[in-house]
Amino acid sequence: MxxxxxxxxxxxxxxxxxxxxxxxxxxxxxxxxxxxxxxxxxxxxxxxxxxxxxxxxxxxxxxxxxxxxxxxxxxxxxxxxxTTLPRFGFAEPVDTGAMLVERRISACYKDLPGGQLLGPTFDYTHRLLDEELEVDARIEPGRMREGASEPVTRIVDILGGEGLIEEEPGTNGEEPGDINQTPLEFPLSRAMRLQSLARGDEGFLLALGYSTQRGYARSHPFAGEIRIGEVEIEVYLPELGFAVPVGRVQLTECQMVNQFKGSAKLPPQFTRGYGLVFGQSERKAMAMALCDRALRAEELGEDIVAPAQDQEFVISHCDNVQATGFVEHLKLPHYVDFQAELGLVRTMRAEFERANGVFQQAQAESAIEKKEAAE
Amino acid sequence: MSIETERAARRNRMSVLARCETSRLQGLWSKLGLDPTYKLLRGPEYGLVMLRGRTGGTGEPFNIGEATVTRASVKLDDGSVGHAMALGRDDMKARLCAIVDALCQDTRTAVLIDAEMIAPIKSELDGADERRRQETAATRVDFFTMVRGED
Incomplete structure (x- = not known):
């Protein structure tokens, strides 16, 4: 009832x-x-x-x-x-190679076409609190450097030119799965894992990425490239019959270059982990790339020994809206549940006491018997 | 004009309009003095498009997450139909862009709009891009090596 x-x-x-x-x-x-x-x-x-x-x-x-x-x-x-808005359609896949780059660094090559572009970064700051920010101090605009800029070549294209890194399989024409429209069924395709990771909790993915560095599914990563900037979004409009640009979004992309893999057919080559997130968020993009690489364990024939490699563990727990929903639902009234538990614990205690009473009585009796025997 | 060049011109126009601030669009539009009567065929309405990336930047597509967009379609009295879609939630912008798209079906109006509206916006947007490029270029690391020893 x-x-x-x-x-x-x-x-x-x-x-x-x-x-x-x-x-x-x-x-x-x-x-x-x-x-x-x-x-x-x-x-x-x-x-x-x-x-x-x-x-x-x-x-x-x-x-x-x-x-x-x-x-x-x-x-x-x-x-x-x-959830209140209708879905009009899908954009064409973005071309991060054509990004208007605001930052691009590589930890693999010092000199690479396009150079190391630091952009607006916290790196190399001393992490000392700046008391000037307590007031609205006048801030100088960024410096400018004129001259034609080199195209910013992707690091994976440099490595790929020599065949030293695995190639990404091209499109097979199939639609990538969408976690908003299909129930999660494991194992998930890499495309669906990447979608989950892209909206996954930064802290959770950061901790998992860190765990791989500390030895729980070590993958020897290098930050092959991190780039931040705007890319053009195009949407195919059926009424026009072609794709039209609808504006730009800012993305952060991380290409993680990891240690080797080869097979009977393939010579040894670097493997890859990939991160792509909205806005300027390189910690998240890097964590995502580490997790993506760890989750490819099965595909790459690695033993699954650590949490970061376990799809069900990572994907089922990386969504902070789901996580907070389930943790915080504990605040909701559980009065009836709790009454049932109270009743149960009282019954158990009564049984315990009864049994204990019998046991203590038996002990006392045996103590008396022993005493008498000794006397 | 071939279909390809016409299509390229239309795409280019839409690209410029979609990235322009609404207030700037309205300013240039009112200076043009065009005031066509039109009927809204659809919208302006807000919705979502799913944005996509590629694994490793070049591989198979995957969904990154959605973005808000506004779309509108209009029909002018002369029967020409215009469409617009732009990121964000902005009725005014989508409506105006659809009207401009419809007007540009007429070659002579298109020349006027390209010169008075599209060209100035394009040069402002390009200027902003160039500024960003130069700001980024100033943060490029110039490595130098210090030679030690005598061999």
């Missing part, structure tokens, strides 16, 4: 009103604008877009504001919003 209990409506209303009040905080402090968030908390916005799996800076900024800066809550809001 189910008995529903009602109540709490007024408490909930007041709690939400209080939430709105606390979110706004001290009214003498100016309210944050969405432009301030997209411009000045840009990397937080990028994380919400990436794990919210929806590219829209303004929506992500709104979600961050509404969530009081709780990024997982913001990601949840964005995921919920995306």
């Amino acid at each position: 189910y008995v529903s209990v009602k109540g709490g409506e007024a408490a909930i209303d007041n709690a939400h009103r209080l939430l709105a009040d606390r979110r706004r905080g001290d009214r003498s402090v100016p309210a944050l604008t969405l432009d301030q968030i997209t411009e000045q908390l840009a990397l937080g916005v990028d994380r919400v877009m990436s794990e919210g799996s929806l590219y829209d800076r303004r929506l992500a900024a709104l979600a961050i504001k509404q969530a009081r800066g709780d990024l997982i809550e913001a990601i949840f809001l964005v995921r919920a919003y995306r």
Whole structure:
């Protein structure tokens, strides 16, 4: 039998009103604008877009504001919003080789065509807090360097030219699976794993990537290349009969180059892990590439010995919206469940005590008997 | 004009319009003084497109995540139909881009729009790209080696 209990409506209303009040905080402090968030908390916005799996800076900024800066809550809001919109179609696969590069580094080659372009990076900062940022100090614009720029060649093309790295299999014309529209069934294709990883929790993937470096499925990775920049998005419009550009998005791509694999047919060559995420987020792209490589264990004939290689473990737990939903659901009333458990534990205790009572009595009796025997 | 060049011109126009700020579009549009009557065939409406990458950058396609887009289709009184789709949520922009696309079916209007609207926006966008390229170029590492020893 189910008995529903009602109540709490007024408490909930007041709690939400209080939430709105606390979110706004001290009214003498100016309210944050969405432009301030997209411009000045840009990397937080990028994380919400990436794990919210929806590219829209303004929506992500709104979600961050509404969530009081709780990024997982913001990601949840964005995921919920995306379910309200119809899917118009698919974009053509982006060409990251044609990216307008804002940053490109390689840890494999010092001198490579296009050069090492540091871009706006935290690397090489001393991680000392900058007190100047406490006030709105005047900030100089970036320096410029004129002259024709070299095309920024992909590192995998350099290695691939010599056949030293595995080639990516081309398209077989099949549609890649979509985790939004198909239930997860393991083993997943690499395409579906990459989709899951692309929206996976940065912290979770970072920890798993780190675990592979510490020896749990070691893959000897090199950051072959990391590039950040804008790529053009094209969508095929059936009414026109051709694909049209609809704007640009910023992406971060990581090509991880890992230790060798060969076979009877193939000479030894480097293997690859790949990361591609929305916005500027190279920690996430690198972690994704490490996890992608680890998850290819079976395909590459490696023993599955570590969590990072276990598809079901990684993919089922990398989504922070699912994870937070299940962990936080524990807050919901479980009064009836708990009553049942209480009843059960009381019965068990009664049995325990009864048995213990009998046991203690028996012990006491045997002690008396022993004493008597000794006397 | 062959179908290919016409198609390329249309694509180019759409590419420029899709990347332009709405306020800038409106400014240039109002200066043109064109005010066609039109009927909305579809939208403007918001929706999603799934963005795709390729494994390893060049391999088989996979889904990265979705992006918001706005699309619109219009029909002018003379029967020409225009379409538009642009990233983001912006009714005004999609509507205006669809009208411009429809107007450009007429070669003479297309010449006017290309000169007065598309060309200036394109040069602004290219300027912004060039600026970004130069800012990035300034962060390029120039390696130098220090020679030690005498051999």
